[in-house]
Amino acid sequence: MRTLFLRTRGLTRHFGPVRALTDITLDVRSGEVLALVGENGAGKSTMMRLLEGVFPPSRGSIEIEGREVRFAQPREAHAAGIRVIHQEPEIVPDLTVAENIFTGDLPRRGRVFLDWSKLYADTAALLETFGMAGELRPRQLCAGLGPAQRQMIEIMRAVQAGGRMIAFDEPTSSLTDEETGRLFDIIRKLRAEGVAIIYISHRLAEITELADRVAVLRDGELVDDLPADGITEQKITRLMVGRPLSDMFPDRAAATGDVVLEVENITTEHVTDVSLNLRAGEVLGIGGLIGAGRSELAKGIFGFHRRRAGRVLIHGVELPSGDTAAAIAAGIGFAPEDRKEEALLLMQTILENAVLCVPQKVSSGGFFSRSKALELISGISKQMRLKASSLDAPITSLSGGNQQKVVLTRWLASDLKVLILDEPTRGIDVGARSEIYDLIRNLTDTQGLGVIVISSELPELLGLSDRVLVMADGRIRAEFDRNDASEEAVMAAAITHGSAEASAQLEGVGQ
Template sequence: MTTPFLRIDGLSRHFDPVQALTDITLEFHLGEVLALVGENGAGKSTMMRLLEGVFPPTRGSIHIDGRPVSFTQPREAHAAGIRVIHQEPEIVPDLTVAENIFAGDLPRKGRHFLDWSRLYADTEARLTSFGMAKELRPRQLCAGLGPAQRQMIEIMRAVQAGGKLIAFDEPTSSLTDEETGRLFTLIRRLRREGVAVIYISHRLAEITELADRVAVLRDGRLVDDLSADGITEAQITRLMVGRPLSDMFPARAPATGDVILDVAGMSTDHVSDVTLQLRAGEVLGIGGLIGAGRSELAKGIFGFHRRTAGAVRVGGKDLPAGDTAAAIAAGIGFAPEDRKEEALLLMQTILENAVLCVPKKVSTGGFFSRAKAL
């Protein structure tokens, strides 16, 4: 059997007190699509961060072409040919398509000048090769591009930089069916060209369609590594959750705690006539397709969107409409879908972000007090 491009032996990683990965041994071959599956928290993202050099393993080793390697930063993993396409593409919006594709490897004239003519010509050739010449232009700014276009730019950057192993982390989560089909065509092309592909997805139909092998993680451990030939979604699911499909949703006793949240006929500019209750100790799941109003419902309860009808009560007390401060004071927390845009101040410290909602508790005379925050 040929030597794998990449092999991990006994890879483990813990974040006190959590053991995120335990004794993982796995091979990744050129010209093969390996699907990495598991429930949320199974360790998939941790494994990708280890391979990309974001942090080192607690123990275990990584080998490339049979030689041991050790990454202390992503730049070293990139130089070794390892690239990860994240759910949120790492694109600089104020740079052009050409500058993003060739970031870190811009062609030069001599030591001090960029070769702009060559950059645009090479980008045009790359766009044509990937079937994107009609959608994107080399000099076009990336601000305002859609998710599929940003993702394609990151893939082109990985390929032009010599990526030998490219991992896709939930790549279709924000794509249309047409865009997903185009991505699958590209992944098959990469496989034919001898690239090792890691494909991470919760959409099991995609796994059975694309993968050559399936590696299943559960609770930070590798429970199986098997051929995808003839595998079914039911088999994958059973390996992921550790129980038969008939027990997928075991019966639970109904919640008997007090009603904590009572939403009665609530309407906003985005949702209409919503009624629900949430009891102490209960987890309420809200499902729906993109655009169905899931996030808008949560924002309406939190007071982010103006309430036009109905009532929201917390602990039996009415919550004023459109008052996020009152919602926070009543004990409601809100983690929005787009954390970077709606929840975090990216230029501030972790400490400052952590106390953002309690300014009075961490200030003296109206000024932020680091001592109080700590």
């Protein structure tokens, strides 16, 4: 029954200088559940996109039943029987359940007309097979459906379209326990029918329960591929994070100063009841999974998101809600995760990008003063070792690392007390990384700044931080002193609390 369906050979994908996936050789067998695990950014999503034909590999190949295939677009991968069930199901809300399941493959009468009766009959049969007949009706509109039902529609779509390999990307993140149980039944049924399954999840308990085989990705490389028999959650965690801490990180200061930033019980649309404080000279790390609310917390503190409750204080002075200008004036800087979408003006030059937050320093009488701007920025950019042909060059001419240095230059040009860095080294090569690490430490130690670093990379988080907070579901779930923080402990805190249900249970016990 378990025959080879798909094999990747040396699959590699670069994005510019960044290696997202390196030399993956992996088998996927029919009638088997292969669990794919790894930290955020380990390459799981890249792997899925390569299999689904969203973009081609830089090197390496994909074979289906021994024959090499090349997908120019997802449609071709679908035709070959490959389907990915995404975290956010792609459902058209204004269409019926039946139309959504049969999208792209609607039964016709003649060449032109839709065969409604066949469509509804086929859908009813499919719902029956999946045990959903009592819950969904073929003619129902999808607008009001919950996440589990949407996901089920996507699974049925994949199955009816002849899916021979179905990959589930974090399928249970928005499901209740009961819905998860039903999903598992369906996955086991598909497996029994000889469908090849790839299952991606952060919830290790699900993996030990469901998987036949476990493949572990780390930093874009396949570090292990082993049978699931007798595997433990501890072993998987160790494989996921188990790399030595590099010596890229500068020494930390022993002492920190007074409290600069106080966040008292803030709640926004995305985060709930978060409190923290930050001292001068301190690096506070915030860890957690993607979607845990870390970036949203930063935006709540900075005033990008409006606060519904709680206070943010700098040196004891409260900041108004939803007012980024006030945050900047009070001395907060924020370098967001997505540089291209949230930090840089891509049509403008390095100099223009660098002076964006300090108009008062680069103007006289309301008019821009180029000489003042050059004087201010050239000094800082030299200190940052910015590699650019000229400050008048377009920002897009720079590498990712140098673009990030421009963002940092922008904030160093203003009089900072607190700097919030969201994934400061994402997409940045190793050399520039260690420069940024040195810079962060330099800011805290010599200028007395308080720095908050949000990072999904555990070595970076632990290597930089004096203290680490772990978030999940928009709340702070754990706090570690630098001496107690280990990759396993941080990961465990992030995962254990990784769902609303889990946290509700924990709160019931009394956290």
